[in-house]
Amino acid sequence: MKYFLLLTLCLFMACKPNSENNSEKPQAEKSGVTATSYPETFQKILDAHGGLDTWDTYxxxxxxIPGEPVSETQTIDLHSRKDHIQRGTASLGFDGEQVWLHDPExxxxxNPEFYHNLMFYFYAMPFVLADPGIIYEKTEALVVSDTSYPGLKISFEENIGSSANDEYYLYYDTETYQMRWLGYTATFGAAExxxxxxxxxxSDWMPVQDLILPKSISWYAVEEGKPTVPRNTVNFTEPSLSPEARAETFYSKNGQIESDL
Structure with missing residues (x-):
């Protein structure tokens, strides 16, 4: 699939960013299972997309994701982060303990282990950047077509996830505080x-229930460390959010096999 091959290539590109090392002091506190404090700027970005408290109710x-030769439907448990992807007759997912693939044809x-939650993280921006174990710092603004977008650098504490060396750069609109660009490095667990x-x-957002989520996202070519022209776009259709959880079997390989019988 065209977009999958491109994403795989993009994510294995390495990176060392230029950024100012000015930590922004947390000023807002999240209520929930894990109490986490956020910088004021990041809190405004979350609020511009509907608010973290609202996100947590789902x-x-x-x-x-429409595609050729087949489209795929992704379903994610937002609290446990179990997931299920259906691509034609093939399905893959994460059952809370291990990644699985059911592919009778x-x-x-x-690579299921690499891909199972990849598009979820890009789609669920900026809310996934509120996960525990994240470090927020101010970073140099990104200038694109003479417009300056202030930003935050997001890095991870040690032993957080499988790729603690990954780094993200969230750039936002100064008037609306909506997210406009994501810069990222991806190591996929590499030591360096x-x-x-x-x-x-x-820049293409849509309302989903009472949140603002992407309608499409576009990867850009990069020259001299700056994005230049779009080179690939991924569209998202039929988005839904529910306060109800799916059955545990939905996220398991055995459950998928049984449903095929």
């Missing part, structure tokens, strides 16, 4: 940080 997120050619930043443009 348990299930689903969306479709041997049609899936990707990357050496190049990839950029995604977030």
């Amino acid at each position: 348990k299930t997120l689903a969306f479709t 041997n049609s899936y050619k990707g 940080k990357g050496t190049g930043i990839n950029y995604i443009n977030y």
